[in-house]
Amino acid sequence: MTEQTETAGTSGAASAETASFTETVLATKGLTIAFGGHKAVQDVDLEVKEKSFTSIIGPNGAGKTTLFNLLSGQLKPSFGSIYFKGQDVTRMAPYERTRLGMGRSFQITNVFPNLSVLENVRLAVQSRAGVRYNFFSSLHRYRKLEEEALGLLELVRLGGKAGALAVQLAHGEKRKLEIAMLLALRAELLLLDEPTAGISVEEVPQILEVIRALKQEGSRTIILIEHKMEMVLDLSDSIAVLFNGSLLASGPPADIMNNETVQAAYLGGLYDDAAAVGIG
Numbered sequence: 001m002t003e004q005t006e007t008a009g010t011s012g013a014a015s016a017e018t019a020s021f022t023e024t025v026l027a028t029k030g031l032t033i034a035f036g037g038h039k040a041v042q043d044v045d046l047e048v049k050e051k052s053f054t055s056i057i058g059p060n061g062a063g064k065t066t067l068f069n070l071l072s073g074q075l076k077p078s079f080g081s082i083y084f085k086g087q088d089v090t091r092m093a094p095y096e097r098t099r100l101g102m103g104r105s106f107q108i109t110n111v112f113p114n115l116s117v118l119e120n121v122r123l124a125v126q127s128r129a130g131v132r133y134n135f136f137s138s139l140h141r142y143r144k145l146e147e148e149a150l151g152l153l154e155l156v157r158l159g160g161k162a163g164a165l166a167v168q169l170a171h172g173e174k175r176k177l178e179i180a181m182l183l184a185l186r187a188e189l190l191l192l193d194e195p196t197a198g199i200s201v202e203e204v205p206q207i208l209e210v211i212r213a214l215k216q217e218g219s220r221t222i223i224l225i226e227h228k229m230e231m232v233l234d235l236s237d238s239i240a241v242l243f244n245g246s247l248l249a250s251g252p253p254a255d256i257m258n259n260e261t262v263q264a265a266y267l268g269g270l271y272d273d274a275a276a277v278g279i280g
Contacts, residue, residue: 023050024086025189025221026071031080033070040066042245043080048189048223048238053215055224055232058242064225067242068193071223072104073097084189103187105178105195113167117158117177120166121149124184152180155217156210172203176210183214190214192224196231204228211235233257241265 026048033041041063048054056064069075071082073094082090089097094104111120125145153159156176161169166177175195182190195211196204208231215222215235226232232239233253240250243265249256256262 024048025050025084026223027083028071029081029083031067031070031082032078033066033075034078040245041070041077044242044245044247046240046247046250048221051218051221052237053222053224053235054238054240055226055236056240056242057226057229057232058248061244062242063245064242065193066245068104068191068223068225072102072191098185098187101186101188102191103182103185103189104191105175105182105193111166111174111177111181113165115166116162117153117164117166117169118146118149118162120177121152121180121184122146124181125149125152128185149180149184152183155183155213156180157206170200170203172199172206175199175203175207179210179214187220189221189223192222192226194225194227196226196228204231208234 024047026046028044028046031041031044031046032039044067056067058064066075070077073089073092073096077090080090081088084097084100084102087100089100089102092100112123115123122145125148129145150159150162153162156179158173158176158180161173166174169177179192179195192211195207199207211222211224211231212235214220224232224235236253238251239253239256241248241256241259241262248265249259249262251259
């Protein structure tokens, strides 16, 4: 059973004085998926407020990525429902959810390696806008799309790499490119699946800087899966803890890190990370 220290998405340590969230943008009710006899996600009730930053944490095998696969439509639940801005999207395909404003990044970068950085983002912009460039296309409209793509590259700190081939980017830079392509779809809800996975220690601050900039911009709701607790505690308004497929607890970071059930489940590991950055 979930310990609801405070509704997921409400103001926490990262922005206790400034954040104010009223509208629910994403909710799940009794969300469950079983593979054979194993319930990878079990009876999860999650509520995320508009323009909040929620992190989902848990040990390997807790069901975090499976939950993201359910939210984004890669998997269909065995039971339960998913609501986006009040609309039932449980049986919608991924592309239908994208059109509604749900965007998801992946642990494995998903870019076109032999196109330039700018071309990758411009194609994403064109896809969203429904524009096919040809000889008869409006040059003015094409330039507007390219300006938008360049603006997104600046936002993710890749403006200086616009002309480089994607294959030439470091892994962390590819992560930033993937985020820019996600932003090109104008998603209102960003599902970021371990954006620091597989990148070097030196690149982590760059990814953190980009995600912090997105949070500070304040125009999107962000849900993050991440193992790096210092990053989670720095960014989150709310934390949801998954354990063996169930939602163990959810609420502001300080409450989660002082939650005895969470501490017991993690045998002190998360609490030690929190203490290292001054929480708990």
